[in-house]
Amino acid sequence: MTEFATDSILVLVEVSPSGAVLPSAAGLIGAAAAIGSPVALVVAAPGAGPAAAKAAGEFGATQVLVAERPDAATSLLVPTVDSLAAAAALVSPQAVLLSHSVQGRDVAARFAARTGSALAVDAVGISRDDEGPVVHHSVYGGSYLVDSAASSGAIVLTVRQGAIEARAAATKPTIETLEVPASGMRDVDIVDFEEVVVASSRPELRGAKTVVSGGRGLGSAEKFALVEELADVLGAAVGASRAAVDAGYVPQSHQVGQTGVTVAPQLYIALGISGAIQHRAGMQTAKTIVAINKDANAPIFEIADFGIVGDLFAVVPQLVSAIQSKRK
Amino acid sequence: MKIVVLIKEVPDTWGDRRLNSETGLLDRAGAEPVVDEINERALEVALTYADAQTGTEIVALAIGPASVPTSLRKALGMGADSAVHVLDDALVGADITLTAQVIAAAIKRIGFDLVIAGNVSTDGGGSAIPSMVAELLGVPGATYLNAVEITVDAVTGRRETEAGSFGVKAALPAVISITEALPDARFPNFKGIMAAKKKPFETLSLGDLDITPTEESRSIVLNVTQRPARTAGTVITDEGDAGQQLADFLAKNQLI
Numbered sequence: 001m002t003e004f005a006t007d008s009i010l011v012l013v014e015v016s017p018s019g020a021v022l023p024s025a026a027g028l029i030g031a032a033a034a035i036g037s038p039v040a041l042v043v044a045a046p047g048a049g050p051a052a053a054k055a056a057g058e059f060g061a062t063q064v065l066v067a068e069r070p071d072a073a074t075s076l077l078v079p080t081v082d083s084l085a086a087a088a089a090l091v092s093p094q095a096v097l098l099s100h101s102v103q104g105r106d107v108a109a110r111f112a113a114r115t116g117s118a119l120a121v122d123a124v125g126i127s128r129d130d131e132g133p134v135v136h137h138s139v140y141g142g143s144y145l146v147d148s149a150a151s152s153g154a155i156v157l158t159v160r161q162g163a164i165e166a167r168a169a170a171t172k173p174t175i176e177t178l179e180v181p182a183s184g185m186r187d188v189d190i191v192d193f194e195e196v197v198v199a200s201s202r203p204e205l206r207g208a209k210t211v212v213s214g215g216r217g218l219g220s221a222e223k224f225a226l227v228e229e230l231a232d233v234l235g236a237a238v239g240a241s242r243a244a245v246d247a248g249y250v251p252q253s254h255q256v257g258q259t260g261v262t263v264a265p266q267l268y269i270a271l272g273i274s275g276a277i278q279h280r281a282g283m284q285t286a287k288t289i290v291a292i293n294k295d296a297n298a299p300i301f302e303i304a305d306f307g308i309v310g311d312l313f314a315v316v317p318q319l320v321s322a323i324q325s326k327r328k
Numbered sequence: 329m330k331i332v333v334l335i336k337e338v339p340d341t342w343g344d345r346r347l348n349s350e351t352g353l354l355d356r357a358g359a360e361p362v363v364d365e366i367n368e369r370a371l372e373v374a375l376t377y378a379d380a381q382t383g384t385e386i387v388a389l390a391i392g393p394a395s396v397p398t399s400l401r402k403a404l405g406m407g408a409d410s411a412v413h414v415l416d417d418a419l420v421g422a423d424i425t426l427t428a429q430v431i432a433a434a435i436k437r438i439g440f441d442l443v444i445a446g447n448v449s450t451d452g453g454g455s456a457i458p459s460m461v462a463e464l465l466g467v468p469g470a471t472y473l474n475a476v477e478i479t480v481d482a483v484t485g486r487r488e489t490e491a492g493s494f495g496v497k498a499a500l501p502a503v504i505s506i507t508e509a510l511p512d513a514r515f516p517n518f519k520g521i522m523a524a525k526k527k528p529f530e531t532l533s534l535g536d537l538d539i540t541p542t543e544e545s546r547s548i549v550l551n552v553t554q555r556p557a558r559t560a561g562t563v564i565t566d567e568g569d570a571g572q573q574l575a576d577f578l579a580k581n582q583l584i
């Protein structure tokens with residue numbers, strides 16, 4: 001039987017019901033490789049295992065455990081939790097890494113509850129000291145940096161998407177089939193599934209270098225196109241305030257803030273966004289912040305490096321053509 | 329049907345939320361404690377069902393310090409039938425795993441067909457409690473629901489994840505968590521607030537729940553540092569050339 005290094009870090013690679021490996025795996029394996037030996041686990045429907053294992057190798061996993069479960073595409077969480085429990089028992093890792101994605105959070109939570117493990121959530125980094133892995137968190141909109149660890153045993157942690165830049169070199173991993181005893185735990189049934197279609201060539205909001213966000217000041221879904229136009233000129237991702245999401249200008253997945261996505265880009269441009277504290281919680285650690293708002297008292301100006309008091313419908317078109325002419 | 333709604337008291341996001349730099353715990357002198365908005369939406373889901381189905385019983389459950397009864401009274405004022413508060417000094421600084429164990433033990437004692445929670449709190453941000461509680465209760469946990477339909481023996485809904493959109497179904501008893509795509513909660517009215525005063529309110533200790541915070545593995549805080557607050561930069565008023573000036577600023581800072 002395969003030996004596992006004492007500094008093994010077990011990484012759950014997220015696989016969609018259709019067998020696709022989600023991009024979060026790259027950062028997770030990158031983070032694991034920086035502090036130990038990454039062992040990846042893929043849980044997939046029968047037949048989908050080898051392709052997913054190969055993808056994990058391309059992200060730098062040296063060893064991959066494959067659990068093929070007939071219920072992987074019909075049962076929401078338990079097949080993955082059972083497989084993770086079996087993998088952890090086999091590997092005895094120092095830490096278990098999952099994505100702080102919707103699915104990753106749930107699997108981490110159930111696994112930690114089942115095994116009585118310490119759980120650290122929404123990590124922005126991981127390092128190691130003499131006693132083992134140390135987890136870094138950014139709390140209250142980045143106002144505080146907090147380090148945590150497990151008092152004993154392997155720590156289970158979820159890693160914020162887009163927070164880890166480290167990438168491990170691609171490998172040809174050793175692949176092993178994992179036998180998974182079923183827990184018999186009652187689960188949620190998957191009734192139907194529609195895969196996300198990446199419709200645009202725009203970057204992902206999480207981890208983007210530049211983000212252009214629009215708020216209620218855009219006024220309508222049609223006029224929100226101006227945000228997208230500027231984003232495309234800058235090669236930026238598109239964000240939004242909760243008010244813009246509630247008004248139906250853009251889907252919820254674009255929401256930046258307290259209850260949306262947290263971003264930390266090089267450049268953040270806020271258009272027609274007042275800068276409520278809950279919005280700032282999701283973007284105030286951006287390197288450079290630019291704001292355009294017609295209200296000189298809008299709180300967004302308190303944190304902007306460059307602010308313009310003006311009508312965004314006049315300023316943005318001029319900005320777009322000025323950028324284009326600078327590039328000529 | 330018996331529905332338990334989980335209520336978390338959090339520092340108001342409109343206020344100045346602070347951490348104690350020695351303990352890593354919330355500094356309660358900062359922002360005012362309030363019911364987390366997402367839990368009000370969770371209660372609204374239960375109340376909407378109860379409006380249509382007589383014989384529905386709603387229990388609001390919270391664990392936390394001595395200020396929590398005010399939050400639970402608000403839930404009673406909105407329409408919950410009774411409230412349970414788990415209060416114990418041993419819970420100060422409890423990590424997620426212990427918190428989930430306490431919530432699951434309280435729910436078992438209360439009894440339930442359905443547990444409704446918010447998907448993510450505004451202070452912890454972990455989203456872990458609903459699934460942990462489901463695991464500890466041995467029931468399905470349908471979390472992150474953007475749409476919910478409750479029937480006598482099942483709950484169905486839609487869940488958006490990074491991979492796509494799932495239609496999901498769980499047989500009861502079950503735990504669900506809901507997102508802020510669901511409607512805002514109703515306000516407690518005068519009649520509700522008066523009625524709340526007479527509704528059953530139970531306070532439990534860890535002893536009542538047979539829980540001794542054991543020495544099992546816990547997540548501990550090693551270190552806390554405060555980041556310097558951001559300061560304002562240049563603000564100009566558009567006089568017809570602000571777009572051009574912004575392009576110059578971006579170019580100068582190598583951002584385009």
Ligand SMILES: Cc1cc2nc3c(=O)[nH]c(=O)nc-3n(C[C@H](O)[C@H](O)[C@H](O)COP(=O)(O)OP(=O)(O)OC[C@H]3O[C@@H](n4cnc5c(N)ncnc54)[C@H](O)[C@@H]3O)c2cc1C
Binds near residue numbers: 215244298341
């Ligand atoms: C628990 C909780 C969680 C929350 N989570 C989030 C979150 O995750 N993200 C989030 O964004 N919000 C969140 N909010 C909501 C937040 O409080 C604000 O309501 C929201 O951010 C406001 O969005 P906005 O700035 O687009 O809208 P508004 O506050 O209405 O601001 C619109 C701005 O546009 C400007 N404007 C209008 N027309 C023009 C024009 N032609 N040119 C230039 N400027 C113009 C106006 O001057 C105004 O400042 C949360 C609130 C709560 C209570």
